[in-house]
Amino acid sequence: MTEAAIADHGLIGDLQTAALVSTDGSVDWFCCPRFDSPSVFGALLDDERGGHFAIRPAAPGYRVTQMYFPDTAVLITRFLTEAGVGEVVDLMPPAGPEATDRHRLVRLVRCTRGRMEFEAEVAPRFDYGRRPHTTEVTENGAVFRSDGLTLTLHAVRNPGDTRVARGRVDDGDVRVSFTLRQGDVRGVVLESAADGPPREIPLAEFQRMHDDTIAFWRSWLGRCTYTGRWRENVHRSAITLKLMTYAPSGGLVAAPTMGLPEQVGGERNWDYRYTWVRDASFSVQSLLRLGFLEESARFSGWLRDRVAQRAGTDSGPLDIMYRVDGSSDLKEETLEHWSGxxxxxxxxxGNGAAGQLQLDIYGEALDSIFVADRSGLEVGHRGWTEIGALLDWLTEHWDQPEEGIWETRGGRSDFTYGRLMTWVAFDRGIRMAAAHGRPAAVARWTAARDAVYDQIMAKGWSPTRKAFVQQYGSEVLDSSLLRMPRVGFLSATDPMWGSTLAAMDDELVTDSLVYRYDPAASPDGLQGSEGTFSLCSFLYVDALARARRLGDARLAFEKMLTYANHVGLYSEEIALTGEQIGNFPQAFTHLALIDAALTLDEALG
Structure with missing residues (x-):
């Protein structure tokens, strides 16, 4: 069988884990109890062996639409036929700020017009399909048990509805069919770590879960200060970033999925269910620009704890990524039994890149803390002490080869972007020391900052290309350098930047879509190619707006909006066919959309 297209999904979540629901009413991805836990439903990666939870009309020939309840993360999938219209409403009530094994996947089925017969199939495959399970069916639901995890299926029905759904168990999977007429409501709640056996959930209790979840998201979104031209797109991206935040720690995952390819049929298939220092720092800055202070405060605490973990070691203050709880065991392996x-x-x-040296993370982390500090979240004494220790370490270690922002597996090199962000780290530390009169080795940091600047100008600039290049001694362009004017290293009107942007126009941009770099010109240790990188496409909009090319910027931005899926979500990359590829949805893309919208709004205003 063929997996549903990546873009044919909406995202729901409870701020500790998340699920993808296809336009055909199937939960194709769900890990429990955390984002980085083993999957229970994994049909997105193997439709036959991955497991799924499907609810759809029994008869073929229906038309489907999917939407979010406005300003929330409650997803509605609508099935339309000549005989009737039915809806599946999917949501996950927020799990709270404390880590828990209890999570609820709530699915309400209703008929809004005419008559419709539905089929439901619950086919879990525990631990990525590696562990067997037992199934026990009761009058009010079912229990699926596997080593380490139990899922309980509770029934929801209309008050007074005595009709019995027709069900059976096949090889541990539960299949049920039922008929609804206009106004009828049925549903199920799939719960991990339930307090007791399956029970009949009153419709009023379901309605409370539904209403409370809507109220939560609308209350959270009500703190957003953005009122610009692309409000709906920005709000959807903000909700998506929040959905990828692990509430107990404040860490934000790069994506809730793993293994989705950057090229269909290729080998660039990575696990993104972890907290990258870089991605999370960018995301928090974007949310901060929208007025969400709490997320920034939580992430700053998470980051401080990571630095404290490594105090006194020689391996550097930070790893590039962590599990959502802050641990760093990310050993990479392959699931040979899945087709992909x-x-x-x-x-x-897992992710083998976890052990790489990527010096840019220090600039991204310090820039995030700096922006939060300027927004009123001032760094305390403990935090400042750790910032000082981090920068002292960086003065000794910034001038060395590394793997770079794109996590190449072709060996270390002197990447210009990595040097750029070490300049940012020193610059932000110096600014905070001056602003608050904090003790600091300012002279040492200043000397390092200036040395980085001079080195980039001498070695990162190609007189032949008239552009800043990916790595010293090369002629390869890299769109990560679109951030140069954004971080203040170079004026957006500097002729050196103008010619760099023009070179990228010619080589990396295709009809507003932007490649990261050319793998053929700069081998990265992997086979195959990839699509255009949506983060870079939005960085391009930001750079155009700062360079006062406002007409180009607005056209590129509006074109990028057409590549969103039906509910406004973006994956990592876009193929030249327009297909979304890579892990989905991706924090990088949504944070860049927010930044581009705000920058362009300000420029147009």
Whole structure:
């Protein structure tokens, strides 16, 4: 069978884990109890062996639409036929700020017009399909048990509805069919770590879960200060970033999925269910620009704890990524029994890039803290002490080869972007020391900052290309350098930047879509190619707006909006066919959309 297209999904979540629901009413991805826990439903990566939870009309020939309840993360999938219209409403009530094994996947089925017969199939595959399970069916639901995890299926029905759904168990999977007429409501709640056996949930209790979840999201979104031209797009991206935040720690995952290919049939299939220092720092800055202070405060605490973990070691203050709880065991392995999305193998679990040296993370972390500090979230004594220790370490270690922002596996090199962000780290530390009169080795940091600047100008600039290049001694362009004017290293009107942007126009941009770099010109240790990188496409809009090319910026931005899926979500990359590829949805893309919208709004205003 063929996996549903990546873009044919909406995202729901409870701020500790998340699920993808297809336009055909199937939960194709769900890990429990955390984002980075083993999957229970994994049909997105193997439709036959991954497991799913499907609710759809029994008869073929229906038309489907999907939407979010306005300003929330409650997803509605609508099935339309000549005989009737039915809806499946999917939501996950927020799990709270304390880590818990209890999570609820709530699915309400209703008929809004005419008559419709539905089929439901619950086919879990625990631990990425590696562990067997037992199934026990009761009058009010079912229990699926596997080593380490139990899922309980509770029934929801209309008060007074005595009709019995027709069900059976096949090889541990539960299949049920039922008929609804206009006004009828049925539903189920799939719960992990339930307090007791399956029970009949009154419709009023379901309605409370529904209303409370809507109220939560509308209350949270009500703190957003953005009122610009692209409000709906920005709000959807903000909700998406929040959905990828692990509430107990404040860490934000790069994406809730793993193994989705950057090229269909290729090997660039990574596990993104972890907290990258870089991605999370960018995301928090974007949310901060929208007025969400709490997320910034939580992430700053998370970051401080990571630095404290490594105090006194020689391996540097930070790893590039962590599990959502702050641990760093991310050993990479492959799931050989899974075919991968549309044959894209291997399916990778864990991430071998975790041990890489990527010096840019210090600039991104310090820039995030600096922006938060200027917004009123002032760094305390403990935090400042750790910032000082981090920068002292960086003065000794910034001038060395590294793997770079794109996590290449072709060996270390002197990446210009990595040097750029070490300049940012020193610059932000110096500014905070001056602003608050804090003790600091300012002279030492200043000397390092200036040395980085001079080195980039001498070695990161190619007189031949008239552009800043990916790595010293090369002629390869890299769109990560679109951030140069954004971080203040170079004026957006500087002729050196103008010629760099023009070179990128010619080589990396295709009809507003932007490649990261050319793998053929700069081998990265992997086979195959990739699509255009949506983060870079929005960075391009931001750079155009700062360079006062407002007409180009607005056209590129509006074009990028057409590549969103039906509910406004973006994956990591876009193929030249317009297909979304890579892990989905991706924090990088949504944070860049927010930044581009705000920058362009300000410029147009």
């Amino acid at each position: 999305y549309r044959g894209s193998a291997p399916v990778r679990l």
